[in-house]
Amino acid sequence: MNTQELWQHYQDWLYFNEDLGLYLDISRMRFDERLVAALKPKFTQAFKAMAALEQGAIANPDENRMVGHYWLRNTDIAPDAMKDEIADSLEQIEKFAQKIHEGSIRPPSAAKFTDVLSVGIGGSALGPQFVDEALAADFPPLGIHFIDNTDPAGIDHTLNRLKDRLSSTLVIVTSKSGGTPETRNGMLEVRHAYEQQGLSFPAHAVAVTMLGSKMDELERAEGWLEEFPMFDWVGGRTSEMSSVGLLSAALLGIDVRALLEGAKLMDIATRIPDIRKNPAALLALSWYCAGNGKGEKDMVVLPYKDSLMLFSRYLQQLVMESLGKEKDLDGNTVHQGIAVYGNKGSTDQHAFVQQLREGVANFFVTFIEVLEDRKGVSIEVEPEVTSGDFLFGFLQGTRQALYENQRDSITVTIKQVTPLTIGALIALFERTVGLYASLININAYNQPGVEAGKKAAETLLDLQRRILATLKTADQPLPLADLADKANATDQIEHVYKIVRHLAANHRGIVLHGDHAKPGSLSVSYQAT
Numbered sequence: 001m002n003t004q005e006l007w008q009h010y011q012d013w014l015y016f017n018e019d020l021g022l023y024l025d026i027s028r029m030r031f032d033e034r035l036v037a038a039l040k041p042k043f044t045q046a047f048k049a050m051a052a053l054e055q056g057a058i059a060n061p062d063e064n065r066m067v068g069h070y071w072l073r074n075t076d077i078a079p080d081a082m083k084d085e086i087a088d089s090l091e092q093i094e095k096f097a098q099k100i101h102e103g104s105i106r107p108p109s110a111a112k113f114t115d116v117l118s119v120g121i122g123g124s125a126l127g128p129q130f131v132d133e134a135l136a137a138d139f140p141p142l143g144i145h146f147i148d149n150t151d152p153a154g155i156d157h158t159l160n161r162l163k164d165r166l167s168s169t170l171v172i173v174t175s176k177s178g179g180t181p182e183t184r185n186g187m188l189e190v191r192h193a194y195e196q197q198g199l200s201f202p203a204h205a206v207a208v209t210m211l212g213s214k215m216d217e218l219e220r221a222e223g224w225l226e227e228f229p230m231f232d233w234v235g236g237r238t239s240e241m242s243s244v245g246l247l248s249a250a251l252l253g254i255d256v257r258a259l260l261e262g263a264k265l266m267d268i269a270t271r272i273p274d275i276r277k278n279p280a281a282l283l284a285l286s287w288y289c290a291g292n293g294k295g296e297k298d299m300v301v302l303p304y305k306d307s308l309m310l311f312s313r314y315l316q317q318l319v320m321e322s323l324g325k326e327k328d329l330d331g332n333t334v335h336q337g338i339a340v341y342g343n344k345g346s347t348d349q350h351a352f353v354q355q356l357r358e359g360v361a362n363f364f365v366t367f368i369e370v371l372e373d374r375k376g377v378s379i380e381v382e383p384e385v386t387s388g389d390f391l392f393g394f395l396q397g398t399r400q401a402l403y404e405n406q407r408d409s410i411t412v413t414i415k416q417v418t419p420l421t422i423g424a425l426i427a428l429f430e431r432t433v434g435l436y437a438s439l440i441n442i443n444a445y446n447q448p449g450v451e452a453g454k455k456a457a458e459t460l461l462d463l464q465r466r467i468l469a470t471l472k473t474a475d476q477p478l479p480l481a482d483l484a485d486k487a488n489a490t491d492q493i494e495h496v497y498k499i500v501r502h503l504a505a506n507h508r509g510i511v512l513h514g515d516h517a518k519p520g521s522l523s524v525s526y527q528a529t
Contacts, residue, residue, distance in 0.1 A: 001257075001327070006027070007324055009027045010027040010123050012027075013025070013026055013027050013276075013282070015276075015277075015279045017265075017266075017269055017279070017283055017424075020262065020265055020266065020414070020420065020421060020424045021264050021414060021416070021421070022154060022266075022279075022412070022413065022414050022421065022424055022428075023411075023412070023413040023414075024279045024282055024283070024411075024412055024413075025408070025410065025411040025413070026282050026283070026285070026286045026410050027288065027411045028399065028402075028403045028408055028410070028411070029286045029364070029399030029408045029409070029410060029451065030287065030289070030290055031286070033291035033404035034284065035285075035288075036113055036275065038304055039275075039285065039288065039439065040275070042438070042439045043273075043275055043284075043285075043318075043435070044273070044396075045282060045438065045440070045526075046281075046391075046435045046438035047271075047273040047281075047316070047435075047437055049438045050270055050271070050434055050435065050438070051271070052433070053066075053067050054070050054071075054077055054125035054271075054277070054304050055068075055077075056068075056079050057210040057420040060163070060175075060235075060443060060445035060446055061329075061443065062446040063445075063446060064444055065212075065232060065233055065445070066233040067233060067235070067238075067363075067445050068082065068231065068233035068234060069234050069235070069239065069242070069430065070267055071086060072086060072234065072240050072241040072242055072260070072263075073154075073260040073261070073263040073264040073267065073269065073423070073427070074264045075087055076467040077152050080249060080436055082231070082233075085229065085231070087254070089229050089242070090246065090256070090260075091226065091247050092141075092226075092228060092412055093243060093247050093250050093256070094226065094250060094256070095348050096206075096226055096228075096247075096250075097247075097250035097251050100112075100113055100141075100142070100170065100251060101239060101253075102335075103196065103253075103330050104224065104409045106131050106171075107167060108167075108199075108200060108203050109167045109168075110167050110168035110497075111112070113142060113168055113170045114143065114165055114168040114169070115143045115144070115145065115162060115169040115170070116142050116143070116145070116169070116171075116172060116248060116251050116252075116281075117144075117145050117146075117147065117158070117167065117168050117171045117172070117190065118144060118145070118146050118147070118148075118171070118172045118174070118248055119146075119147045119148075119171065119172065119173045119174065119183055119186040119190060120146075120147075120148060120172075120173070120174035120175065120183055120186075120208075120244075121148050121149065121180060121182040121183055121186075121517075122236050122237070122317060122321075123226075123235070123236025123237040123238070123239050123240075123244065124146075124174035124175065124183070124208075124236060124239070124244055125146055125148035125174075125316050126237075126310075126313060126317050127239060127240030127244065127255075127314060127426075128146075128228075128240070128245050128248045128249070129146055129148070129310055129313075129314075130240075130311060130313070130314040131236035131240060131245055131248075131259070132144055132248060132249065132252055132312040133251050133252075133307060133309065133310045134307045134308055134310070134311075134417055134418055134422050135252075135417070135422060136247070136252045136253070136254060137252075137253060137365065138483065138487035140252040140253050141251070141252065141253045141259060142170070144248060144251075144252060145158050145162060146158070147186040147188075147190065148182075148186075149182060150181065150182040150185045150186065152189075153188045153389045155186060155190075156365075159189070159190070159193045163402070164191060165200060166194060166197055166324070167197065167199055169204060170204060170205075170206065170225075170251070171190055171201070171204050171205045171206070171216065172205075172206050172208060172247060172248060173186075173187045173190075173205060173206070173207050173208070173209075173210070174207075174208040174230075174244055175208075175209055175213070175215055176209060176210050176213065176230045176236070177209075177213050177214065177215075177227070178209050178210075178213040178214030178215030178216065178217075178218065179214050181454070181457070192213065200511065201222075201375060202215045202222040202223050202225075204223045204225070205219075205226065206224060206226040206227065206228065206247075207219040207224055207228070208227075208229075208230055208243045208244055208247060209227065209229075209230055209321045210229070210230045210231070210232065210525060211229065211455050212379055221291070223361040226510065228243035228247055228453060229243060230242065230243060230244065230289065231443065232401060235445055236352065237317050237318050237321055237322065238318070238430055240426055241259070241260060241263055241423070241426070242372070246259070253336055254419055254526065255419045256419070257412065258418065258419035258420045258423070259419040259422060260423060261420060261422070262419060262420035262421060262422065262423025262424040262427070263419075263423040263424065263426060263427035264423075264427075265424060266279075266423070266424040266425075266427035266428050266431070267427055267431070267511060267526075270285045270428065270431040270432075270435075279428055279475075280428055280432040280434075280435055281435055283410065283428070283429075283432040283436075284432050284435040284439060286364070286410050286438040287299070287338060288436065288439055289408075290308060290364040290408055290438075291338060293439065293440055294334075294336070294425045294440075295323070295336055295337045295338045295361050297338075297362055297364050298338065298340070298341065298363040298364075298367075299338050299339070299340045299341075299363065299364060299366055300341060300342045300352075300356065300363050300364070300365045300366070301315055301316075301318065301340060301342035301365075301366050302342050302343070302344065302345045302348060302365055302366070302367050302368065302395075302398075303342075303344050303345070303366070303367075303368035303370075304345035304346065304368065304369055304370065304391055304394070304395045305344070305346065305368070305370045305417060306344065307417050308321040308344065308370070308417065311368060311425070312341065312342035312343060313346075315429060316340045316341070318429055318430065318433060319338055319339055319340045319429070319433060320337060320338070320339065321447050321450065322433045322437065322444040322445070323336055323338055323436065323437060323440075323442065323444065324336065324338075324449065325337065325441075325442045325443065325446075325448075325449075325485050325519055326342065326448075327440050328440070328441045328448075329441050329442060329443060330441065334440070334441075334442070335441050335486055336440055337406045337494075342366075343394055345367070345391070345394060346390075346391055346394035346395070346398075347396055349398065353398060356402060356407060357398075357401055357405055357407070358405070359405055361405075361406060363407070363412070363477065364407070364408040364409060364410070365399075365402060365407070365408070366401060366409070366410045366411075366412065366413050367395055367398075367409060367410065367411040367412070367462065368411075368413075368414075368425075369392075369411055369412070369414070370413075370414055370415070370416065370417055371413060371414070371415045371416070372415055372416045372417075373386065373388025373389075373391070373392075374388065375389070378491050397412065412425070418439045431470075433528075440506070460495060460499070462491055463487065463492060463495060463499065464499045464503070466489070467483065467487050467489075467499055467500065468503075468509075468526070470483060470487045471483070471510070471525070473523065474486060476524075476525035476526060477511070477513050477521060477523035477524055477525035478521065478524050478525070479522075479523050479524075480493065480497060480500075480519065480521075480522050480524060481493060481498065481520070481521060482523050483496060484496040497519045500512065500524050501519075507529065508529070509526050509527050509528055509529045510525075510526060511524070511525045511526070511527060512524060513525065
């Protein structure tokens with residue numbers, strides 16, 4: 001296209017939502033009207049499927065579950081049985097946060113809580129981290145910290161930074177089942193840290209979990225400060241508008257009602273059964289176009305705002321866990337998915353944008369633009385030019401440079417980073433995932449690959465227990481092959497080796513004898529610690 005044609009194409013396909021101050025530009029995606037026409041029947045079916053989902057249809061057939069995260073921001077469309085529990089949960093969060101802020105709920109040995117320590121993983125961490133990074137004030141009512149992995153050094157790092165303030169730290173433990181290993185481990189490590197300081201863990205802890213879960217039972221037995229509900233019909237990666245995300249946001253002083261309102265307004269916009277007037281449909285069309293409906297290209301997310309730095313991490317889970325599926329709904333092997341990565345602009349002008357411009361064209365870019373540079377007036381760093389002008393210039397220049405070299409991009413523009421616009425961004429991509437999944441006929445709401453990884457880890461830990469039991473009762477040292485045989489793991493000798501190597505490195509009583517460059521020659525002994 002020449003310059004004038006490209007300008008007209010931009011105007012023809014530009015989406016603008018006045019209520020949200022949000023623009024969506026897909027004019028730098030190379031699709032044509034033939035593709036749009038070919039996809040119209042699929043979109044018609046996708047719109048119908050989404051309407052049925054919101055009305056309570058079983059949208060996750062693998063787990064026989066409804067999918068109701070849209071109800072969280074609009075109880076008017078929720079089934080009658082859910083309306084009260086959604087409203088009650090929000091009221092409970094707001095009242096609890098107010099009492100924490102005013103000090104009427106306080107720790108036993110401090111006047112007020114000063115910090116929040118959030119323990120969770122996956123959707124129980126990524127959403128809260130993104131929202132808190134994007135929206136928390138410079139000096140929020142409480143500082144926030146996360147334990148989102150079962151890495152002992154990472155746990156120590158977080159706890160050491162809190163050491164002097166542990167007595168005034170509120171701990172949020174988030175797990176739907178209460179049995180998620182990483183979250184359970186984090187909780188036990190935090191509990192131990194409290195006990196080491198002579199502090200009562202239950203007096204500092206709240207649970208976010210399902211009624212009847214292991215954590216629900218533990219919380220009730222020990223008398224924790226409070227418990228907030230998780231719902232069976234809300235998946236982890238779409239749980240930011242539930243207690244999972246709203247509790248920490250409210251504690252940080254973020255306007256959770258505005259967050260919900262932004263999501264609600266975007267939900268209204270993305271229900272319109274017209275591709276050109278529906279921003280989520282426009283994004284789904286772009287994703288389909290970029291990867292031929294097969295995920296053949298990755299999505300690089302580049303927010304040009306420091307506060308949105310974690311958006312790419314948040315979208316990694318939302319998009320990749322939802323769309324990365326081996327089987328479609330008919331049982332066919334399809335190996336679908338869209339890989340997501342990114343950081344922020346203009347930092348990436350000095351990192352991987354070089355490859356985006358001139359390397360392998362196996363991607364498309366989603367730029368996130370914020371029109372407002374800062375609150376207040378900016379100084380000029382050059383005549384008639386501010387720092388924000390440079391940021392704007394880098395975004396537009398990168399977009400242009402990519403397009404000139406046959407690299408496609410989408411641009412989502414918001415006027416400001418506010419609870420309203422963050423809620424809208426979250427809702428926009430949630431709906432896009434749902435519509436795109438329908439276009440390619442997969443279940444966006446299950447995660448069999450995650451479950452497979454958990455089962456494999458459980459098998460490995462069971463093998464570790466057998467190895468230790470074998471060594472404690474055997475003549476020592478044992479050649480590695482003999483150890484594997486006695487532990488009934490002859491066909492897993494590599495796993496046996498890696499287990500004993502890990503145990504030896506962590507002073508767990510295991511000693512390795514022999515040439516470490518030749519693992520098969522090693523012998524293993526056990527010395528009680």
